[in-house]
Amino acid sequence: MKLSTVLFLVLYLSSFVSFSQEADFKMFPSIGKEYVYEFSDLNYLQDNEGKKTEMLLKKQTLKLKYEKSSADNQNYLSVEFIGNSVEEPLSDVTSLKDYRYPELVDGFYDRRYPDFYEGLLCRIQFKYNFDFDSSKVTLVNRAGLLEELYSILKEQGFGQQQITERVDIINKKVLKEVTTLVESIYRIPDEMFDPEKFETKLEYPKPTMILSQKKWDKTPGLLSREIIIDKEMNSLKKFRTVSFDTIPRARRYGDKYFEKSIVLKSIRDIAPARFILSGKIENPKTNTVTLAFLDRPFGNELRQEMVFLDENNSFQIDISLKHPEMVFLEIGRFNYIDNSRVLAFYAEPGSESTFSASGEEFPWDIDYGGDFSSENKMLNDFRQTFKIFNERLSFNTLQSYNTKNSYKDFIAALDQVDSFTEKYKSDTDTTIVQFIGRELKAFLYNSIFRNLSQLRYYLRSDLTSMYGSDEDETDLKKMEAIIESVKFNDCYNDYGIYSRFFAGYYLMYYFGIAQKVKELAIRDYKIAGVNLKFYYFSDIEMRTQLARAILAGHGFYSQVVQMCQGDLSRREEMLYQDRSYIYKKVDETLDLILRTCNDTEFLEAVKQLRQNSLQWQNDNYCPEQKFFNQDGGALYFKDFFGEKPTIFYITSDRAIERYYWDKVAEDNPDLNVVLVTEGNNFKEWADYTKRAEPIAAQLLLINNEQTLNDVFLQNSRYYIAYDRNGKLLGTSSQPDTIIGLAKESLQPEKKQLNKSQLQFIVLLLVITLILLVLILIVWKWRVRQRFRKEQQRTRLRELELTAIRSQMNPHFLFNSLNSVQNLVQQNKGREAHLYLSDFAGLIRKVLNNSEKEEVSLAEELEMIQQYLSLEKLRFEFDYSLLVDEQVDVHNTMVPSMILQPFVENAIIHGLQNKANDRQLKIEFEQNGTELKISIEDNGIGRGAARDISKSKNGKGSKLVQERMKILQEKNREKYDLKIIDLKEGTKVEIIIPDEK
Numbered sequence: 001m002k003l004s005t006v007l008f009l010v011l012y013l014s015s016f017v018s019f020s021q022e023a024d025f026k027m028f029p030s031i032g033k034e035y036v037y038e039f040s041d042l043n044y045l046q047d048n049e050g051k052k053t054e055m056l057l058k059k060q061t062l063k064l065k066y067e068k069s070s071a072d073n074q075n076y077l078s079v080e081f082i083g084n085s086v087e088e089p090l091s092d093v094t095s096l097k098d099y100r101y102p103e104l105v106d107g108f109y110d111r112r113y114p115d116f117y118e119g120l121l122c123r124i125q126f127k128y129n130f131d132f133d134s135s136k137v138t139l140v141n142r143a144g145l146l147e148e149l150y151s152i153l154k155e156q157g158f159g160q161q162q163i164t165e166r167v168d169i170i171n172k173k174v175l176k177e178v179t180t181l182v183e184s185i186y187r188i189p190d191e192m193f194d195p196e197k198f199e200t201k202l203e204y205p206k207p208t209m210i211l212s213q214k215k216w217d218k219t220p221g222l223l224s225r226e227i228i229i230d231k232e233m234n235s236l237k238k239f240r241t242v243s244f245d246t247i248p249r250a251r252r253y254g255d256k257y258f259e260k261s262i263v264l265k266s267i268r269d270i271a272p273a274r275f276i277l278s279g280k281i282e283n284p285k286t287n288t289v290t291l292a293f294l295d296r297p298f299g300n301e302l303r304q305e306m307v308f309l310d311e312n313n314s315f316q317i318d319i320s321l322k323h324p325e326m327v328f329l330e331i332g333r334f335n336y337i338d339n340s341r342v343l344a345f346y347a348e349p350g351s352e353s354t355f356s357a358s359g360e361e362f363p364w365d366i367d368y369g370g371d372f373s374s375e376n377k378m379l380n381d382f383r384q385t386f387k388i389f390n391e392r393l394s395f396n397t398l399q400s401y402n403t404k405n406s407y408k409d410f411i412a413a414l415d416q417v418d419s420f421t422e423k424y425k426s427d428t429d430t431t432i433v434q435f436i437g438r439e440l441k442a443f444l445y446n447s448i449f450r451n452l453s454q455l456r457y458y459l460r461s462d463l464t465s466m467y468g469s470d471e472d473e474t475d476l477k478k479m480e481a482i483i484e485s486v487k488f489n490d491c492y493n494d495y496g497i498y499s500r501f502f503a504g505y506y507l508m509y510y511f512g513i514a515q516k517v518k519e520l521a522i523r524d525y526k527i528a529g530v531n532l533k534f535y536y537f538s539d540i541e542m543r544t545q546l547a548r549a550i551l552a553g554h555g556f557y558s559q560v561v562q563m564c565q566g567d568l569s570r571r572e573e574m575l576y577q578d579r580s581y582i583y584k585k586v587d588e589t590l591d592l593i594l595r596t597c598n599d600t601e602f603l604e605a606v607k608q609l610r611q612n613s614l615q616w617q618n619d620n621y622c623p624e625q626k627f628f629n630q631d632g633g634a635l636y637f638k639d640f641f642g643e644k645p646t647i648f649y650i651t652s653d654r655a656i657e658r659y660y661w662d663k664v665a666e667d668n669p670d671l672n673v674v675l676v677t678e679g680n681n682f683k684e685w686a687d688y689t690k691r692a693e694p695i696a697a698q699l700l701l702i703n704n705e706q707t708l709n710d711v712f713l714q715n716s717r718y719y720i721a722y723d724r725n726g727k728l729l730g731t732s733s734q735p736d737t738i739i740g741l742a743k744e745s746l747q748p749e750k751k752q753l754n755k756s757q758l759q760f761i762v763l764l765l766v767i768t769l770i771l772l773v774l775i776l777i778v779w780k781w782r783v784r785q786r787f788r789k790e791q792q793r794t795r796l797r798e799l800e801l802t803a804i805r806s807q808m809n810p811h812f813l814f815n816s817l818n819s820v821q822n823l824v825q826q827n828k829g830r831e832a833h834l835y836l837s838d839f840a841g842l843i844r845k846v847l848n849n850s851e852k853e854e855v856s857l858a859e860e861l862e863m864i865q866q867y868l869s870l871e872k873l874r875f876e877f878d879y880s881l882l883v884d885e886q887v888d889v890h891n892t893m894v895p896s897m898i899l900q901p902f903v904e905n906a907i908i909h910g911l912q913n914k915a916n917d918r919q920l921k922i923e924f925e926q927n928g929t930e931l932k933i934s935i936e937d938n939g940i941g942r943g944a945a946r947d948i949s950k951s952k953n954g955k956g957s958k959l960v961q962e963r964m965k966i967l968q969e970k971n972r973e974k975y976d977l978k979i980i981d982l983k984e985g986t987k988v989e990i991i992i993p994d995e996k
Contacts, residue, residue, distance in 0.1 A: 027135050027186040028234055029066035029077060035235065036082070036265040037062050037185060044090075047254035055090045059083060060121075062182070065270055066130070077137060079126040079182055084118055085553070087489070094488045098553035100599045104544065104560065106592055116166065117174045119598040123152055126178060135186040139179055146171055156595045185236050185262060188227055207232040220244050223257075230264075237264045265431050271350020275321040277329065278370075280314040282358040286332040288684060291317045292393050293327040293347070297602040298558035299565065300500050301396045301709060302328070306681040322601075323495040324348040324432070326379075326439055330393045342391045342398075344383065346375040346436060374427040379436060382420055386413040388447065395652050395716060396707065398497055400447070407451040407479055414444045414482075441491045442502035445483070449505035452479040483509060494554045503555040504562070510550045540567055540585045557597060561606060564589055568613055568713045583617055608710070616713060620728050625711050627676065627699035630686050635699060641726035645742040646672035649696075649735075650718040652708055653677075654685070658692060664739065665696035671742050678703040678715070721745075819874050835873045842866045846897070855896045857924065857931075858889040864899050864922070868907075877911045877918030886926040894931065894992050895967060901960045902935045902988045910939020910986055913948055930974075931992045938985040964990075 029035065039062070044055040061083030069076050088095035099119040124145050128137040139145075146167055153163045197217070203210040211227040221244060228238040238261065245256035277291060287309045292302035307315050321327075329343045341362045345353055351371035357364035363384045368376045383389045388405050391398055421437045455476055488506055493499045544560050551559060564586045590610040597603050615621050627635050640646040649661055654677040665673035675694070678701040679685045689698050701708060708715040719738035721729040723745040732738045820839065823832040845863045861881060868879050883889060903922070911918040923934040939945070964975040976991035 026132065026234055027188065027229070027236060028132050029064065029130065029186075030233065030235075031066055031068070031075060032270050033066060033267060034270045035064040035185075035267050037064065037236075038083075038261075038263045038265050039181065040259070040261045040263070042259040042261075043256065044259075045254040045256055051254070053090065053254065055088060056086065057089055058086045060181075061265070064182070064185075067270055075130070076140065077128040077130045077182075079128065079178075081121040084122055094552055096489055096552040100597070101553050101557045101602075102596055102598070104548060104557070104592060104596055106595075117170050120149060120152065120170070121174075121178065122598040123600060124148055126182070128179075128182065130186075135183070137179060137183050137186070139175060142171070142175065145175070184239075188229075188236065188239060208237060218244065233267060235264060235267065236262060238262065266429065268348075269350065273320055273322045273349040274318060275327070275347040275349065276316065276318050276352040277327070277345060277347070278314070278316040278352075278354050279329075280312065280356045281309065281331065282313065282356075282364070283360055284309055284313050284331065288332070288681075289315050289317070290330045290393060291319060291327060292330065292396075292398065293319060293321065294325055294495050294497055294500075295320065295322065297494070297554075297599065297605050298500075298561045300398075300497060300504075300562075301707065301715075302393065302398060302497065303703070303707075304393065304396065304680055306679065306684055308681075308684070321347055321349050324435065325493075325495040326436070326497065328391070328393070328398060328497075342389070342393070344376075344379050344389075346372045346379065346432060348372070372428075372432065374424055375429075375432050375436060378421065378424040378428070378433075382413075382417075382440060385420075386416075388413060389443075396709075400450075405447070407448050407455075407475065410444045410447040410451070411478075411482065414441065414448075417441055417444070435493055435496070438491050438493050439496045439498045442493075442496065442498035445486060445491060446498060446501050446505050448479055448482060449509060452476070452483065452509075455479070488551060488555060489553065492553075492555050494558075499555070500558060503551060503559050507547055507550055507559055511546055514546065514549075540564060540582075540589050544589060554599070554602075557593065557599075557602065560589065560593065561609070565609065565709075565713070568616075569709075583613070586613065612710065612713060622722070622726060622728065623711050625701065625706065627701055628682060629700075630689050630698055632682065632686070637722070638726060640672045640674060640697075641722060641724060643724060644670060644672045645724055645729070645745045646674060646722050647738055647742050648674045648676050648720045648722075650676050650708055650712050650714055650716075650720065652715040654679075654688070658694065662695040664735065668739065668743075670746060671739075672697065674699055676701065676708070678708045680704055819870065822874055831873045835870055838866060838870050838873075842870060852896050854893040856890055857887065857892040857894050860894055860896070860899060861889060863897075864903060867900060867903065868920075871904075871907050875912060875918075877907065877920060879920040879922070882921070882923040884923075884925045887924050887931065889924075892931060892994075894933075895963065898960065898964075898990065898992075899933065899935065902990075906935055906937035906939065906986065906988075909945040910937040910941070913940050913945065914938075927991075929994045931994070933990040933992065935988040935990075936982070936985065937987075938982075941984070942979075942981055942986055 039060040041058040042055065043057075044052045046052050060081060063080045063082045065078045066075060067078070068074070084099040086097045086099075099115075100122045102119050126139060126145070127141040129140050130137055149167055149170060150163055153166060158166070198213045198215050201210070201212045203212075207230055209229045209231055212225070214224040215222070222241060223244050224240075224242045226238065226240045227236075229235070230237050240259065240261040240263075243258040243260075245258070275293075279289075281289075288306055289309065290304050290306040292304045295303045303319075305317050305319050307317055309315050319327075325347060327345050327347045329345065331341045331343070343355075343366075345355075347353065348371070353371055353373070353376060354369040355366050355376070356369075357366050359365050366377075366380055368374075368380070386409070388409055391400055393399075417437055417440050421433050421440075425433055455472060459472055459476065486506070488503070491499065491502055540560075540563055543563055547556055547559055547563075550556075567582050567586050587610065590606055590613075593606050594603060594610070597606070615623075622637050624636065627637075629635055637646075637648065647664075649657075651657070654675075658675065661673065661675050665671075673695075674697040676699045677685070680703055682700065682702065685700050701711070712718060712720075717733055718731065719733070719735055720731050721738045721742045723729055723742075729741040729745055730738065732741075820832055820835055823829075823835055842863065845859075845866065861883070865881065871877075872879075899922070903920070906920055911920060917938070919938045921934070921936045923936075925932045925934070940948075961977055964977050967973070968975045973993045974991070975993070976989075978989040980987040980989065
């Protein structure tokens with residue numbers, strides 16, 4: 001080693017050792033101080049010319065407070081993550097992942113992200129013991145943190161197993177990493193570098209000490225390190241290292257670098273969340289001043305505090321302030337524009353600012369004092385240099401008015417923002433200058449948005465041009481180019497009124513580009529038209545999804561909540577079924593925000609909005625908010641109930657329609673008519689109200705904690721009607737509608753059943769219904785039983801009929817065989833042979849027909865003819881078959897074998913016993929709808945036959961008679977059988993009805 005190198009090393013080591021062992025130097029926090037540190041982790045590629053690409057930046061912002069705990073009187077270091085994000089700074093569009101406001105997607109928690117815990121870090125507060133001897137920190141609220149995380153994950157919808165796994169990872173890994181991160185602020189690595197490889201500098205510009213080291217050669221590993229320490233405050237101001245990728249690989253776009261830094265953004269005394277502004281105005285035009293500021297995590301509504309100037313034209317306003325922001329002081333009344341002037345101030349919690357204004361006319365000469373005097377002077381100088389800030393406070397927000405400025409005026413101011421603020425950087429905090437610069441740019445971009453919208457309207461409507469016809473198209477393209485070059489996050493502050501307006505304009509602009517199809521709505525002129533701006537176009541689901549592609553982070557979440565508020569405030573312009581749908585979709589959106597957002601203050605505000613929305617969905621809701629009358633007496637809505645119906649007119653503008661409302665009260669003495677407004681200065685309101693001598697009752701909401709919008713989801717032109725008993729009749733944005741509802745409630749009420757009567761009627765109806773059901777069941781059972789019995793009876797009759805037929809066939813066979821036997825006994829062999837041949841054919845027909853209940857008359861005649869032919873072989877007789885020509889023998893059905901038994905009786909019992917002239921006549925005659933069959937013989941008659949054949953019982957004819965009786969019962973038809981004794985012989989008449 002060279003002698004020069006050795007000497008340098010000795011000198012360097014001795015200097016650093018003397019520094020590190022300095023008796024009064026220690027790195028530790030101071031009691032009662034609040035520190036804000038930003039941790040940055042930057043990765044990028046850089047080529048030989050120094051051009052950077054593929055940059056990825058992770059930033060974590062921590063707020064640390066070292067204070068005494070009231071619980072145990074011990075000092076603790078509390079740590080909060082007030083920022084946690086990853087972005088690509090070199091991207092053409094906003095590329096941001098803000099862990100406080102993650103992707104608004106339902107079911108996101110089911111995905112496996114390795115960085116799932118990053119958002120949870122913003123939900124909890126870490127509490128440490130600090131060891132001043134070693135500068136080490138020890139986490140003391142581990143158990144409470146894990147319990148809180150368990151509850152958060154459960155609210156977000158995780159399952160039990162997922163919660164256990166995630167809490168275990170946080171306990172074993174994440175809490176240790178956070179502790180190491182906090183400890184790195186107080187324990188700086190003191191390892192030494194080889195002076196042959198690093199150029200080292202040690203400087204002491206009071207009150208800081210700067211140690212910087214840089215490697216001589218570009219080799220993989222640590223390239224440089226810089227440490228800046230504030231010795232007076234015993235705190236780290238900056239710690240930055242640059243490393244070179246140690247992994248050898250082909251680098252097409254350059255080498256990979258890693259930059260890590262810890263930067264102290266601010267250090268202040270721990271102070272209450274208050275801001276005090278005091279001032280003196282030499283020549284005021286009015287005796288009131290109003291201070292307006294943001295106190296909500298979303299929305300453009302400003303909280304206002306009004307005070308009177310004293311006899312010295314001085315004032316002091318003390319407000320509650322939780323976040324750094326710009327506040328606005330209006331000197332004069334908003335409804336007297338020429339006399340009102342708006343001044344802007346930068347304010348932080350715990351700060352105090354003063355000013356004095358001198359001169360006859362505005363702009364006055366203003367001297368600033370107190371905290372942030374340089375910042376406030378910078379703001380005033382910029383606003384007076386560029387005469388474009390024409391503003392007033394109206395309806396609890398900041399509005400621009402009567403602006404005749406061209407967009408070129410705003411572009412000129414936009415070009416000067418960075419250079420203008422640069423002049424003040426030496427006297428101001430860099431973070432504050434950045435905040436103010438973003439707000440000024442946001443204001444200017446808002447103005448360009450408005451000019452662009454107006455110019456598009458003029459060109460589309462072919463109206464008189466704004467800037468001259470030759471320049472309109474050129475101006476349009478210039479403004480579009482400026483807007484499209486803007487990156488949203490570069491101009492946005494969470495607590496900046498201009499920023500929030502900018503988010504809305506930005507969203508509407510790009511939505512207009514993306515929207516290629518728009519539904520055309522035809523509306524009734526009586527219904528207030530829905531604003532066609534983005535906020536009120538289509539349903540909240542679609543607008544939220546579109547906003548996700550345009551905005552990110554707090555700006556995106558804030559706009560989604562504003563869209564929900566807009567839908568809720570315009571519910572009276574919708575049909576009831578549409579209103580129910582809107583309520584449902586808004587509630588689902590707010591619920592999703594509550595399960596995804598990791599900003600605790602934002603969550604609390606959304607919970608309050610959602611709760612208020614659910615309350616107004618109750619048909620009988622009556623707010624319990626306290627109001628005041630002109631005499632200072634406290635009143636509630638319910639105090640007006642009892643004698644008359646009551647109409648409440650909700651408006652934040654106490655001047656508009658005041659006299660119309662008095663006329664309504666005068667014309668409707670049977671109604672309570674009440675005007676409800678808001679304000680923060682009771683005396684000013686009471687004086688103003690008494691001078692107007694109102695007829696309608698007057699109520700004031702002191703809006704220090706809640707505004708009209710908080711209570712009613714409306715703050716202008718909103719009417720509510722209750723009947724005399726306090727029942728909510730309805731709400732509307734139209735006074736005639738609400739007056740009609742109140743008047744209608746005065747009509748005599750129709751007699752209504754009380755609760756007990758209604759319950760009795762319902763009970764009686766239920767019992768009656770049960771009885772009817774039981775009767776129906778019993779009746780159905782009995783019908784079924786009767787039907788079953790009828791089926792059984794019918795089946796029994798069929799079986800009986802079959803049995804009768806089966807008895808008739810053997811009877812016929814027996815008689816036929818007897819006839820054959822007689823022929824054989826008479827030695828008539830040839831006749832017996834013929835008889836047997838014909839008998840076989842006849843038997844075949846008998847067997848076929850015996851299975852049938854009915855046969856055609858033609859078949860029955862054929863069978864009877866065969867039978868008669870057989871009988872003629874035994875003995876001689878004559879027979880005739882006479883069929884009326886009206887009888888259709890082929891289509892007329894008769895019971896099978898209905899004739900044979902009677903024909904047989906006529907032959908065997910009547911004709912066989914007669915000596916000669918044996919005659920048998922069978923006739924078929926159509927008698928209307930009946931078939932009449934006559935079987936007549938001239939035999940010996942039934943009496944003589946009985947004497948001769950006492951042993952024979954006439955079973956065949958008895959069976960036929962029984963059979964006809966059963967057929968009559970079964971078919972419900974009239975079958976008739978008559979046996980008539982003649983002087984000579986017997987006649988049988990059978991009546992068969994036609995088939996139905």
